[in-house]
Amino acid sequence: MxxxxxxxxxxxxxxxxxxxxxxxxxxxxxxxxxxxxxxxxxxxxxxxxxxxxKEALLQEVIETSLGEPFVASQGTVLERRQKLKEWMALYFSVDHRDSPDTGCVMPALSVDVARASHDVRVAYTERINFLVAKIAEVVEGDTRERERKAWNIIALMIGSVSAARAMSNQQSAETVLGFALASAMAQIE
Missing domain, CATH: 1.10.10.60 (Homeodomain-like)
Known part of the structure; x- marks a missing residue:
């Protein structure tokens, strides 16, 4: 057949x-x-x-999944900035915290990537750098300031969702995610 x-x-x-x-x-x-x-x-x-x-699969997951859907957004800077805000609102949510299997690979797999082969870490680094560049394109400031803001947003994304997933109660998780969202939005504006 x-x-x-x-x-x-x-x-x-x-x-x-x-x-x-x-x-x-x-x-x-x-x-x-x-x-x-x-x-x-x-x-x-x-x-x-x-x-x-298994590491080859992990590498391909990273190469194809990290940063979606924002990295695929198109349009003017203002339109992409609005897409970033919409993505951040979804990212720093209880729904995202409660759905690791459909959520972002960064908070779910960063610790595993740190223990993986050099090739996997290179793929992760390249993809994170690409995401940082895409975020830096739409935030305010000079080149260095935009890069700093983009890295701050990435750190908030990984850290706050990881912390919220480890919290024992909903209120603590919502507090972490709420403050992280406010900080990310401040970096975007």
């Missing part, structure tokens, strides 16, 4: 998407190749025909 020409690419994309959800939810060390393959609805053999190891 012949498969459509794009079947392999679609299967790989499905593995990356399912793998991203599973890695965000369980962490890199919380799930093995069999679990990742199962989450994607494929066999371990199919996994290995697309990725030499």
């Amino acid at each position: 012949r498969y459509p020409p794009d079947q392999k690419a679609k299967a790989r994309a499905a593995m990356v998407e399912a793998g991203a959800k599973a890695l965000r939810r369980k962490g890199f060390n919380g799930i093995g190749v069999d679990g990742l393959a199962s989450a994607a609805g494929v066999t371990s053999g199919a996994f290995y025909s697309n990725f030499p190891n």
Whole structure:
């Protein structure tokens, strides 16, 4: 039986998407190749025909997921600034805190990336730098000030969501996220 020409690419994309959800939810060390393959609805053999190891999947997740949807936004500086504000409002939310499997990879996987191979850390660094550049394009100030603001926003994103996920009660989590959102918005304006 012949498969459509794009079947392999679609299967790989499905593995990356399912793998991203599973890695965000369980962490890199919380799930093995069999679990990742199962989450994607494929066999371990199919996994290995697309990725030499689990770190290769992690690297692709980082390369394709970090910073979405903001990095894909287009339009004038003011329109992209508005998109950044809208993204921040969603990012610093209880819904995001409570949904690590569909949320941003930064707070979910940064600790795992720090323990990963050099290649994974390089991919993460490149993607974070790209996100910083995209944010710096739309905030106010001279070049150095815009870069500082963008890094402040990234630090708020990773730190506050990670902290909010570790909080034992809703009120504390909402406080952390509320203050982080206010600080991020102040950096944008």
